Every structure is written in C-alpha cells, then in structure tokens.
Amino acid sequence: MNPFDLGGKVAIVTGSTRGIGRSIAEHLARAGAKVVISSRKADACEQVAKAIRSSGGDAIAIPANIGDKAQLERLVTETRRQCTKIDVLVCNAASNPYYGPMGAMPDDAFNKILQNNIVSNHWLANLVLPEMAQRKDGAVIIVSSIGGLKGTSVLGAYAISKAADMQLARNLAMEWGPHNIRINCIAPGLVKTDFARALWENPELLQRYESQTPLRRIGEPDDIGGIAVFLASRAAAFITGQTIVADGGVTISG
Numbered sequence: 191m192n193p194f195d196l197g198g199k200v201a202i203v204t205g206s207t208r209g210i211g212r213s214i215a216e217h218l219a220r221a222g223a224k225v226v227i228s229s230r231k232a233d234a235c236e237q238v239a240k241a242i243r244s245s246g247g248d249a250i251a252i253p254a255n256i257g258d259k260a261q262l263e264r265l266v267t268e269t270r271r272q273c274t275k276i277d278v279l280v281c282n283a284a285s286n287p288y289y290g291p292m293g294a295m296p297d298d299a300f301n302k303i304l305q306n307n308i309v310s311n312h313w314l315a316n317l318v319l320p321e322m323a324q325r326k327d328g329a330v331i332i333v334s335s336i337g338g339l340k341g342t343s344v345l346g347a348y349a350i351s352k353a354a355d356m357q358l359a360r361n362l363a364m365e366w367g368p369h370n371i372r373i374n375c376i377a378p379g380l381v382k383t384d385f386a387r388a389l390w391e392n393p394e395l396l397q398r399y400e401s402q403t404p405l406r407r408i409g410e411p412d413d414i415g416g417i418a419v420f421l422a423s424r425a426a427a428f429i430t431g432q433t434i435v436a437d438g439g440v441t442i443s444g
Contacts, residue, residue, distance in 0.1 A: 193425035197222035200273040201422065202265065204256055204314070205283030207234040209383035210333060210414045214280055217415030218422060219247030223278065226269050227251045256283045256310040257302070266317045275325075276318045278422045281311040282333040284351070289388055292346035300347045307351035308358065315362055315373070323369035329422045332359050333414075334375040336437050352377070356433050363431030372430040374421050379437025381409035404439030 201218045205211035207229040215225045219242045227239045227249055235251035242249035250272055254265040269276055285306040288299040315330050322328025337345050338352030355375060362373040380399055382390055390396050390408055400406055417434055420426050435441060 191424075194419055194423045195222055196278075196419065196423055199223040199277040199422070200226070200269065200275055201278035201280060202226040202228060202269055202276060202314075202318070203280040203282055204228050204254070206280075207231070207238050209385055210378065210381060210411050211280070211282040212238055213411035213415035214282060214333075214418040215249065216242060216245075216247070217412075217419045218278070218280075219245075219249055221419045221423065223422070224248040224250070224273055226265075226273070228254050228265055229283065230255045256314070257285075257306050259313050262310065262314050262317060266314070270321075276321060277327070278329045278331070279315065279318050280331045280333070280418060280422075281314055281355075283310075284333070284348075284385075286345070286348040286385070288347065289344055291343060295347060303347040303351050304354075307348070308354045311355060311358060315358075319362070319366055319371060322371045323366065326370045328366075328369075328371040329426075330359075330362065330371070330373040331418055331421050332356075332373070332375045334359075334377045334433060336377050336379045336435060336441050338377065339435070339441060359433070360431045367430055372421070372426065374426070374429060374431065375433040376414060376417050376421070377433050377435045377437070378414050379403070379409055379435075379440050381411060381414065383411060399440070402440060402443055403437070404443055407438060409436065409438060 201223045203215040206215040219225045227235045232253040239249040239251040254261040334355040335352040337349035359373045359375045
C-alpha cells in the first residue's frame with residue numbers, strides 16, 4: 191500500500207483559501223482525503239472547494255473565524271454532520287496585525303496574535319481529539335514558523351506565538367500519544383504568500399534573505415503542502431511532537 195495514501199480520510203484545514211493553507215488542502219485532496227476548506231469568507235471557501243472538486247478531488251466549504259470559539263465548534267459539528275468523522279486537523283490560520291518593535295506594539299494587537307495563533311489552535315485541537323481517541327487514530331498538524339526558533343526585532347509577538355505552537359504540539363503529543371494520535375508542527379521559513387508580502391516585496395530584504403539561504407530562494411506554498419501529506423499519512427506513523435523546518439536551510443546558515 192502507498193504509505194502516503196489518504197483515501198477515506200477527512201481533513202479540516204483552517205486558513206485554506208490561499209497561500210500555504212490552500213496548498214496543504216490541495217495536496218491532501220490529491221492524496222485522497224476529503225478536505226474541509228475553512229476561512230472567514232464563505233465565498234472564498236466555496237471557490238477553493240469548487241476548484242479542488244473540478245480537479246478530481248473531494249472538498250466542501252465550511253467558513254469559520256478562528257477567533258470565535260462558537261464558530262470553531264460549528265466547524266467541527268458541521269464537518270461531522272457532512273463527513274461523519276475527522277481524521278486530520280491542520281491548524282494553519284494565523285494573524286499578525288503588527289510589524290515592528292515590541293515596545294510600540296498595541297495591547298490589542300498582542301492579544302489578537304496570541305488568541306488567534308495559540309488559543310484558537312488549543313480550542314480546535316481539543317474539539318477533535320476526543321473523537322480521534324475513540325478510534326485510536328488521528329493526526330493534528332500545526333503550521334508554526336521559523337520565527338519561533340529565532341529572536342526577532344520586528345515580529346515579536348508573532349514569533350512568541352509560533353514558539354508556543356511548537357510547545358503546544360509537544361504537550362498534546364504527550365497527552366494523546368497513548369491513543370495513537372500524532373501531533374506535529376511545520377515551521378516554514380519565508381514563503382511567497384500574501385501573509386508575508388511585506389517581507390518578500392521589499393527588494394532589499396528579499397535579496398538579503400535569498401543570499402543567506404543555502405537554496406538561494408524563498409519558499410513557495412507548494413513547498414509546504416507535501417510535508418502536510420507526509421505528517422497526515424502512515425508514512426509518519428512513528429513521528430509525534432516534532433517540528434519539521436522547511437526554510438531552504440536558512441536556520442542552519444548562521
């Protein structure tokens with residue numbers, strides 16, 4: 191059997207209407223999973239789900255704002271109603287409304303980052319984990335960032351939240367491992383998405399970043415999608431509590 195086959199699996203992917211989240215959803219669908227496309231805007235969710243279906247995949251749209259616990263509860267409940275189960279959860283959606291030194295960061299921006307990037311992942315994971323435990327099978331993937339591995343002068347709260355996501359994965363892996371549930375993180379480097387546009391659209395920043403990266407380029411969303419398939423599949427059956435760094439080598443280059 192193909193160890194990467196996800197046939198018969200149901201996967202929720204938050205923030206999956208563009209960028210890394212969309213690539214993850216598309217890759218999971220190509221591997222055979224039925225994918226739940228979720229972000230704040232219903233029309234955007236339906237457009238992506240329709241595109242996946244037109245390419246031969248299976249996808250439905252269930253919008254949700256990750257900052258609203260009631261909407262996350264509805265996302266899980268509606269997924270179970272339409273799909274009967276949840277095998278894979280990908281916590282990809284995140285916020286970063288502030289770029290600059292932490293001393294000038296407004297409290298509401300700090301709180302929003304921690305809420306959306308940590309607390310919401312905690313909520314959503316605990317909404318699906320008991321069901322996975324009953325089946326003794328499941329995978330949770332949190333999209334973190336190499337920002338959680340290094341100090342930064344401009345992405346302070348975001349980097350804190352991404353470091354916390356790695357610890358959240360480790361904690362949940364300890365708690366739910368006896369039920370054969372695996373929880374892991376992906377930590378991308380700079381990827382060409384709308385979310386990171388402020389970084390890669392700056393020619394000076396881009397040139398400096400590329401020159402310090404062993405692969406001499408920034409990432410593309412499709413550099414990340416296949417990693418999620420791996421972590422969701424039997425190929426990663428003995429991997430839990432880990433963070434896979436996908437950054438072109440920038441964190442090893444000093």
